[in-house]
Amino acid sequence: MIPLLIDCDPGHDDSMAILYAAKHFELRGLTTVFGNSIVENTTRNALKICELAGLDIPVAGGMGAPLVGSFAPSMIHGASGLDGADLPEPRRRPVDMHAVTMIIEQAKKAQGELVLAAIGPLTNVAVALRTEPRLARWLKCITIMGGSLDIGNAAPYAEANILKDPEAAAAVFSCDAEIYLAGLNFTRQAILDRSHAEMLRQAGGAVPETVAGMLDFYLTRNEARYGKPISPMHDPSAFVPFVRPDLVEHKPFHIQVELASPLLRGMTVADQRNVTRRPDEPEPPRANVMAGIRMDGPAATRHVIETIGSYGRG
Amino acid sequence: MTRYIIDCDPGHDDAMAILYAAAHLDVVGLTTVAGNSSLENSTRNALAICTLADLKLPVVPGLDRALIEPPLDGAYVHGATGIDGADLPAPGYDPLNRHAVDFIIETAKAAPGELSLIAIGPLSNVALALRLEPRLAGWLKSIAIMGGSTTSGNRTPYAEFNIVCDPEAAAIVFDAGVPLSMVGLNVTRQAGIAERHIARLRQGGGRVSSVMADLLAFYLAKMQERYGTPTAAMHDPCAVIPLARPGLITFQALPVHIELGEGPLRGMTACDSRPMRRDHDQPGASRPANCDVAVAVDGDACVDAVIDTILGYDRP
Numbered sequence: 048m049i050p051l052l053i054d055c056d057p058g059h060d061d062s063m064a065i066l067y068a069a070k071h072f073e074l075r076g077l078t079t080v081f082g083n084s085i086v087e088n089t090t091r092n093a094l095k096i097c098e099l100a101g102l103d104i105p106v107a108g109g110m111g112a113p114l115v116g117s118f119a120p121s122m123i124h125g126a127s128g129l130d131g132a133d134l135p136e137p138r139r140r141p142v143d144m145h146a147v148t149m150i151i152e153q154a155k156k157a158q159g160e161l162v163l164a165a166i167g168p169l170t171n172v173a174v175a176l177r178t179e180p181r182l183a184r185w186l187k188c189i190t191i192m193g194g195s196l197d198i199g200n201a202a203p204y205a206e207a208n209i210l211k212d213p214e215a216a217a218a219v220f221s222c223d224a225e226i227y228l229a230g231l232n233f234t235r236q237a238i239l240d241r242s243h244a245e246m247l248r249q250a251g252g253a254v255p256e257t258v259a260g261m262l263d264f265y266l267t268r269n270e271a272r273y274g275k276p277i278s279p280m281h282d283p284s285a286f287v288p289f290v291r292p293d294l295v296e297h298k299p300f301h302i303q304v305e306l307a308s309p310l311l312r313g314m315t316v317a318d319q320r321n322v323t324r325r326p327d328e329p330e331p332p333r334a335n336v337m338a339g340i341r342m343d344g345p346a347a348t349r350h351v352i353e354t355i356g357s358y359g360r361g
Numbered sequence: 362m363t364r365y366i367i368d369c370d371p372g373h374d375d376a377m378a379i380l381y382a383a384a385h386l387d388v389v390g391l392t393t394v395a396g397n398s399s400l401e402n403s404t405r406n407a408l409a410i411c412t413l414a415d416l417k418l419p420v421v422p423g424l425d426r427a428l429i430e431p432p433l434d435g436a437y438v439h440g441a442t443g444i445d446g447a448d449l450p451a452p453g454y455d456p457l458n459r460h461a462v463d464f465i466i467e468t469a470k471a472a473p474g475e476l477s478l479i480a481i482g483p484l485s486n487v488a489l490a491l492r493l494e495p496r497l498a499g500w501l502k503s504i505a506i507m508g509g510s511t512t513s514g515n516r517t518p519y520a521e522f523n524i525v526c527d528p529e530a531a532a533i534v535f536d537a538g539v540p541l542s543m544v545g546l547n548v549t550r551q552a553g554i555a556e557r558h559i560a561r562l563r564q565g566g567g568r569v570s571s572v573m574a575d576l577l578a579f580y581l582a583k584m585q586e587r588y589g590t591p592t593a594a595m596h597d598p599c600a601v602i603p604l605a606r607p608g609l610i611t612f613q614a615l616p617v618h619i620e621l622g623e624g625p626l627r628g629m630t631a632c633d634s635r636p637m638r639r640d641h642d643q644p645g646a647s648r649p650a651n652c653d654v655a656v657a658v659d660g661d662a663c664v665d666a667v668i669d670t671i672l673g674y675d676r677p
Contacts, residue, residue: 308626311622
């Protein structure tokens with residue numbers, strides 16, 4: 048199995064992603080970052096998920112604020128960052144190591160093999176890349192849930208993970224590692240609804256039932272806010288391409304992160320035109336990202352839910 | 362009845378738009394602007410098209426450059442004259458000895474609430490008129506714009522040619538408070554001119570249809586070279602079609618912001634089309650809608666409607 052480290056901010060869809068990935072990768076640890084909630088909450092939530100699923104892996108807390116500017120928590124995931132899941136306080140503690148150190152050490156230990164998944168703001172990853180210049184070379188690849196090749200969510204064109212730390216995202220997108228991107232244009236093709244919560248309940252067991260509760264909370268929140276009890280399957284979509292490449296299509300793009308424009312800050316800018324270059328136009332920059340463009344959404348959601356359902360059988 | 366001024370930079374697709382509009386709407390004049398080509402070319406071409414179709418519309422030249430942006434060259438699509446590819450007649454009459462900006466203001470003032478603008482070039486004339494006469498925004502019934510995109514651009518990855526030619530003018534127009542409609546590349550790319558449309562014009566055999574067939578053959582070849590598609594986007598007529606044939610293009614009211622920064626997004630029409638748009642009082646909230654943005658189109662029906670109209674010019 049592929050060794051994996053997940054940098055995350057759980058978060059309901061982070062939790063699903065962790066539980067899904069733990070069944071298909073050799074999960075070596077979790078590093079946490081601010082994002083869906085403050086980093087104290089995301090760290091506690093990561094520990095809770097590990098305890099729930101019996102994952103004996105280290106959890107390291109990381110950055111609590113973006114490189115530039117400050118962090119204002121949103122309430123979409125509830126006050127704890129993981130409302131709707133009635134999880135006991137974790138008994139275990141985070142390791143006595145900063146997330147950035149853990150990313151570097153894990154990558155060094157498994158040079159050329161480790162997949163680093165980043166499903167929250169990219170602050171930890173950016174700091175790690177700057178702290179250890181060899182990190183980009185050590186990683187097999189970075190898979191990111193963030194950005195969009197079309198419409199945003201937190202802003203008209205910006206996705207929340209990128210918008211929460213655009214400078215960090217710019218540093219990561221310009222590094223030498225191979226990058227896979229699951230943007231909103233991709234994750235919106237995989238839609239979770241109440242039928243998926245029902246599938247989990249039927250599977251039975253502590254993990255599926257807890258995830259069903261989280262999903263219910265999230266869907267109800269979305270219904271109240273936006274009118275429909277549905278949600279794109281954001282974070283798990285960063286992992287599906289490694290497990291079920293048959294369900295997805297990727298395309299190389301040069302992506303840069305807009306930092307200046309007040310309205311468009313955090314946008315992942317990609318040239319999606321299909322044009323023949325004129326002589327007066329500059330050479331296009333080299334592609335730096337393999338971006339997900341198509342996914343068999345119904346099959347991908349079923350596959351992820353079935354994986355989480357399989358915890359029920361022990 | 363609503364009267365129309367077409368503000369344009371002909372241009373192959375401008376020529377189609379002018380012929381289509383003049384056949385279906387009460388067009389009272391053409392104002393010209395630098396864009397696809399120089400102001401001189403735009404003006405001469407507008408006169409030549411009117412001469413070809415015996416339209417005798419007043420043609421009034423306007424701005425020869427954008428408010429701030431240096432001129433861009435559209436010759437890679439439209440050729441050196443701005444409308445290469447056919448033997449257009451020499452202009453049979455002169456442009457009016459007035460300025461486009463004054464013509465727009467005076468026409469609107471004469472009958473407030475009855476004039477609409479069809480703006481299918483850079484928005485320099487329209488913006489300057491709005492600034493020169495602050496009451497103009499209240500006098501205009503609407504402005505129908507061909508420009509921008511809700512998806513990718515053409516001149517740059519996100520910006521469309523008309524808007525990126527004069528982004529500041531576009532920002533003025535989009536903030537003016539006049540009822541606006543925007544038909545952008547996301548829609549016009551779906552209205553594809555194909556060889557079969559050119560063949561229909563040739564079969565018509567009349568003078569107007571033959572010249573338009575030659576023009577479109579040139580335009581199609583250029584667009585194929587640039588975009589590698591079998592069809593050429595019929596941009597400008599798509600701004601006019603909803604005025605004559607409501608229903609072929611579907612609009613959605615959206616907040617649209619013109620990006621003016623110096624970066625790669627300059628000239629982008631940033632539309633807030635989030636399916637889960639937020640309430641106005643929340644962080645990340647969208648602004649109120651300022652434009653009806655074209656989001657869907659029956660492309661074949663649009664092209665057929667324009668080709669039918671052009672063929673009609675040659676019928677007695």
